[in-house]
Amino acid sequence: MNDPNGLVYNDGWYHLFYQYYPDDIVWGPMHWGHAMSKDLVHWEHKPIALYPDEHGLIFSGSAVVDRQNTTGFGKNGETPLVAIFTYHSMEGEKEGRTDFQTQCIAYSLDNGITWTKYDGNPVIPNPGIKDFRDPKVFWHEASSSWIMALVAGDHAQFYTSKDLKDWKYMSDFGKTQGAHGGVWECPDLFPLPVEGSEEEKWVLLISINPGAPNGGSGTQYFVGDFDGTTFTSQQQEPKWLDYGTDNYAGVTYNNVPSEDRIFIGWMSNWDYARDTPTQKWRSAMTAPRKLSLHQVEDDYVLANYPIASVGKLTSDMLLSSTEVPAATSATLVVDGLHQSEIQLKTASKNMKLLFKNNRDEVLQIQMGLDTVKVDRRLSGQVDFQKDFGARIHKAPIVLPKGELRNLRVLMDWSSMELFVNEGLLSITEQVFPTEPYDTLIIVNEDSQHPIIIESIKKMESVWQN
Ligand code: FRU
Numbered sequence: 001m002n003d004p005n006g007l008v009y010n011d012g013w014y015h016l017f018y019q020y021y022p023d024d025i026v027w028g029p030m031h032w033g034h035a036m037s038k039d040l041v042h043w044e045h046k047p048i049a050l051y052p053d054e055h056g057l058i059f060s061g062s063a064v065v066d067r068q069n070t071t072g073f074g075k076n077g078e079t080p081l082v083a084i085f086t087y088h089s090m091e092g093e094k095e096g097r098t099d100f101q102t103q104c105i106a107y108s109l110d111n112g113i114t115w116t117k118y119d120g121n122p123v124i125p126n127p128g129i130k131d132f133r134d135p136k137v138f139w140h141e142a143s144s145s146w147i148m149a150l151v152a153g154d155h156a157q158f159y160t161s162k163d164l165k166d167w168k169y170m171s172d173f174g175k176t177q178g179a180h181g182g183v184w185e186c187p188d189l190f191p192l193p194v195e196g197s198e199e200e201k202w203v204l205l206i207s208i209n210p211g212a213p214n215g216g217s218g219t220q221y222f223v224g225d226f227d228g229t230t231f232t233s234q235q236q237e238p239k240w241l242d243y244g245t246d247n248y249a250g251v252t253y254n255n256v257p258s259e260d261r262i263f264i265g266w267m268s269n270w271d272y273a274r275d276t277p278t279q280k281w282r283s284a285m286t287a288p289r290k291l292s293l294h295q296v297e298d299d300y301v302l303a304n305y306p307i308a309s310v311g312k313l314t315s316d317m318l319l320s321s322t323e324v325p326a327a328t329s330a331t332l333v334v335d336g337l338h339q340s341e342i343q344l345k346t347a348s349k350n351m352k353l354l355f356k357n358n359r360d361e362v363l364q365i366q367m368g369l370d371t372v373k374v375d376r377r378l379s380g381q382v383d384f385q386k387d388f389g390a391r392i393h394k395a396p397i398v399l400p401k402g403e404l405r406n407l408r409v410l411m412d413w414s415s416m417e418l419f420v421n422e423g424l425l426s427i428t429e430q431v432f433p434t435e436p437y438d439t440l441i442i443v444n445e446d447s448q449h450p451i452i453i454e455s456i457k458k459m460e461s462v463w464q465n
Contacts, residue, residue, distance in 0.1 A: 002273065003134075003186060003249035004264045004285055005032055006049075006063030006083050008112075009256045014040050015112050016264065016285070017049055017083070019060060025282040026274045030057040032085070034112065039309045040262065040288040042462050049115055050083065050106060056092075059101070060134040060186055061085030063112075064146070065255045070163045073107040073116075081108040082164055083115065084148065086133035087122065099126035101133045103150065105164055124167050129153055134186045137164070138254055143228040149187040149204070154180055156187045156206060158231065171230040173204065179220050179238035181211020186219075188251040189226060190261060192293040194300065201293060202226040203302060204233070205241065207249045209270050213240055214393040216271035217248040223293065223300040241302060243395030244374065244428035245269045246415065247286050261291040263304055267415060267428060272385035277432050278414070286428055287410055287417055294424065296400050305423030306410065314341050314457035324451040329443040336458050338436035342409040343454040348446035349404055355379075355411065355437040363431050365418060367404070370397055372420065372427065380433030397425055410459070411437070 006017035013036045020033030032050035035043040050058045066073065066080045073080040083106045092100025102122035106115045126132050135150045140160075148159040148167065155174040159167040174184070186207040193200050204222040212218020219241040224233025241247065242265070250265025268276070268283040276282065289304040318340055324330045326348070334340070337355065348367075355363040363379040365372065374393045376382065382389025397404070399421060410417040413436065418427040444451050 003060045003266050005060050007253045008063040010065050011111050030059055032058050041309045056087040056089035059086035059088045062136045064137050078109045081112050084135045084137045098128050098130045102126050103135050123165050131183050136188045149189045151184040151187050173231045177236055179208055179211050182209045186249040195292055195294050204231055214245050215387055216269040219250055221302050242426045242428050246430045247428040263289045263291050271387045275385040277381045277384050296398050301424055303423040304426050305419055313460045315460050316458040318458055319456040322453045324442045324444045326450055327447050332440045334440055334456055337438050338413055339459050340411050341457045341459050344407040345454050346451040347404055348444050348449040348451050350445040352443040354441040356439040357433050357435040357437050359435055361433045372397055374427055374429055376431055379431040
């Protein structure tokens with residue numbers, strides 16, 4: 001699988017559709033796979049929602065609850081769920097045409113289980129742009145209309161509609177702003193309050209491949225304003241949602257019952273997604289994360305942090321509060337470390353966390369004054385692809401008042417999700433140790449501040465065989 005698609009809440013259920021090729025463990029003719037959850041953490045697999053057909057493969061897109069039946073798809077008072085996706089015509093691509101991606105819709109009247117494709121597709125034909133895809137649609141209350149963000153090669157475009165069928169082009173954004181090392185993909189546009197103020201800003205997420213700060217695929221964001229027609233942002237330089245190499249194509253939920261803006265990303269990277277040393281499964285989604293916007297010095301920073309139900313997966317205490325004094329280190333053998341949540345409280349700006357197994361495979365996180373480095377070069381299997389273990393990944397730390405307060409790590413068999421200061425910085429990385437990590441070495445190289453390990457807790461599995 002790859003990108004999350006059609007993230008929408010309806011009638012007590014969170015839907016997670018996703019790019020899926022059921023017949024192999026590498027990318028192929030795309031379907032929309034489907035899973036449903038009550039809490040975004042425990043999921044039930046559902047039948048495939050959308051199959052490719054004579055018009056093409058089913059690429060990424062979104063889903064909305066058409067509460068007012070603007071489409072007329074709802075018959076006896078039913079509320080339609082409407083999926084908006086890209087058809088990708090393989091024939092068109094092979095013939096060397098540029099118009100092989102179009103925007104299309106399908107609807108479901110049984111809360112997402114079965115789908116009917118609209119017979120008036122495409123709802124947006126291709127204007128002659130090769131990469132023209134990944135529609136994200138949301139209901140815009142202020143203009144009583146549907147708004148769509150999509151990507152068109154090196155920029156985003158915005159469209160408006162009253163009925164999800166008839167779309168009008170409004171504006172574009174980004175040709176000369178942000179990162180352009182690769183094609184733009186998977187946009188998302190939404191408002192967020194600026195924490196601790198009365199201000200509201202709009203955030204545009206744009207995935208880009210290649211061109212991420214640590215190689216391959218990554219997600220940049222822009223903070224700005226949206227007036228119902230045009231998105232504007234003063235920002236010239238890219239900002240990155242996650243500095244790890246394994247958080248891509250992430251978007252947020254429509255129609256959630258709370259005010260929360262909930263994000264899920266695909267935990268892989270096109271550099272090596274086809275090559276990771278796994279069987280039976282191939283890549284996963286990130287933990288669901290709540291997005292929030294913060295003013296840090298003169299800048300806006302988009303934080304992402306696991307939603308509360310992720311924390312509820314913790315169970316047995318594997319290690320309770322322990323102090324690592326200034327200029328010392330601790331070697332902790334923790335049975336179950338490979339499926340755990342680690343919480344640290346600290347002001348130490350100079351430390352290393354090493355996750356090790358008895359084969360001396362080690363994943364290292366190094367916190368410095370203004371940079372975090374993650375080194376997975378010796379983390380286990382790395383040579384399945386040349387870029388995976390090629391270099392140390394680096395992230396700048398922007399901290400309010402320069403304060404490092406806490407670190408949280410979600411460690412799983414094949415992944416590490418690091419959150420600094422409640423997600424002001426996040427780093428998501430896949431790892432493939434040949435034995436589970438069972439030893440945590442904490443090296444406190446700060447001569448003044450201790451590190452407090454608040455807890456290491458077991459995380460319950462959400463996987464049902
Ligand atoms: C992003 C992406 C999308 C596209 C889909 C195809 O990973 O390339 O732009 O719709 O994957 O699977």
